Amino acid sequence: MSTSAMKEVSIEELKEVEKHLDTVLTPAGFEYHPFKIGWYNEQVAPTFRLPYHDDAVAFIIISTPSMFEKTFIPFVSKMDCERVKQDPLDQCMAWQFATIKQALPSHTIEIIHDFDTTPNKRPRVLVQTAGHVSGAVRYYQYCDVTPGYWQPHKKIFGVCLHPQYGGWFALRGVAIFTALTCPHLPKRQPREILMDDAAVVELLERYNNNWQDWSFRDVIPVQEKYSHEQKNYFSTKPADRQTFIDKYRSPRDQGREESLKAFENSLANLHLDYLDLYLIHWPAASRFKPEDPRNKEVRGESWSGLEEIYKSGRVRAVGVSNYTVDHLKDLLSFTALKPHVNQVEYHPYYLQKELKSYCECQGIHLQAYSSLGTSVQPSPLLLDPTVTSLATHLSCSPAQLLLRWATQQGIGVLPKSTTEDHIRENIKLDFDLNEEDLKTLFNLGISHKYAWDPSTVV
Secondary structure (H helix, E strand, O other), rough: HHHOEEOOOOOHHHHHHHHHHHHHHHOOOEEEEEEEEHHHHOOHHHHOOOOOOOEEEEEEEOOOOOOHHHHHHHHHOOOHHHOOOOHHHHHHHHHHHHHHHHHOOOOOOEEEEEOOOOOOOOOOOOHHHHHHHOOOEEEEEHHHOOOOOOOOOOOOOOEEEEEOOOOOEEEEEEEEEEEEOOOOOOOOOOOOOOOOHHHHHHHHHHHHHHHHEEEEEEEHOOOOOOOOHHHHHHHHHHHOOOHHHHHHHHHHHHOOOOOOOHHHHHHHOOOOOOEEEEOOOOOOOOOOOOOOOHHHHHHHHHHHHHHHHHHOOOOEEEEOOOOOHHHHHHEEEEEOOEEEEEEOOOOOOOOHHHHHHHHHHHHHEEEEEOOOOOOOOOOOOOHHHHHHHHHHOOOOOHHHHHHHHHHHOOEOOOOOOHHHHHHHHHOOOOOOOOOOHHHHHHHOOOOOOOOOOOOOOO
């Protein structure tokens, strides 16, 4: 680009640009941090250098832990992600980054995502380096440790830490203002988060050898981390995440016509003409806020659709999911057809005694999800000392103990596993808990909910 096309701005003028970025990024759970292209190019090999003026301004865009609930779930609940052969999260980032150009139409902006590659499959931008030179994060690498700890040729991948979020964030890409320079932009040095070689070694060892257990993200105390729902999503292989996407999207199918159409789509996707059970997944529609009174109306419309499906004989049972006692009372006030099933979160850390009692009185079968607490490994419930001790005493696994605790109360369970041994183990529940065992699990003294809270929905 010719220098005549460049526009030089002061620090104050750059702050005006940042105000627009703040409007579209901060409420969505993102941070943005400026850097000069020259700072980045000085740190990378020629292959990765960006072809812009050294003083051209760019911003590294970082997703904070809250991005998942603030942006990703609302995005997939409204968009038809299946129609595009691209990861739903990448689609979401592309959509969010597009709002930067929309907010600043008078500027020429190049967006490079962390997932963008060249024809020879190299990343178009090294986001770790961009984050480091912006001062937003500290990029820890092999070279930060005194020589001699690892073998000279051992491959050690570097990892970034955020001063507030530790490892609970992601570098999503850069927004380059190709015609905007700010020569006087001060260079902010990244904060030194780890104070000695031992801490850096521990971080790099955790990241390179045990990254799947999430522990590298917690090497420092953090202000916020990923929600359990977010951990569940990212712990699941990309090819297996469609169940989550369907769950996030399903509330948009609320309403009589929408529920009828959703049922037909389900039959088509499954290549079936009959289902054993069909549920309304959530007591609210994605287009309404939880406190919106219209949620009551749309619940009734959705249920009328399920009544019609049930009467047609194409489904053996219909039900609801995540319905509280109040939601069920409201539903039963205008229908003669009671839900056959109410599928909810239920485990020793989250006892819904009132709901269980109400469902029993109404003849509604209570079915539990998250019976083992959370699929994020390791699950705190599975590691609870009382649970592990009792499981050892009964010669069963903690998972078997928790599942039998539920089934012995007449509660259905939905354990999820892709491991054949675990699937076999989850089925083998041929033992009983005595009254003292049941009482022990009812009184663990911990209250913790892992999934979304439907009690906020009117």
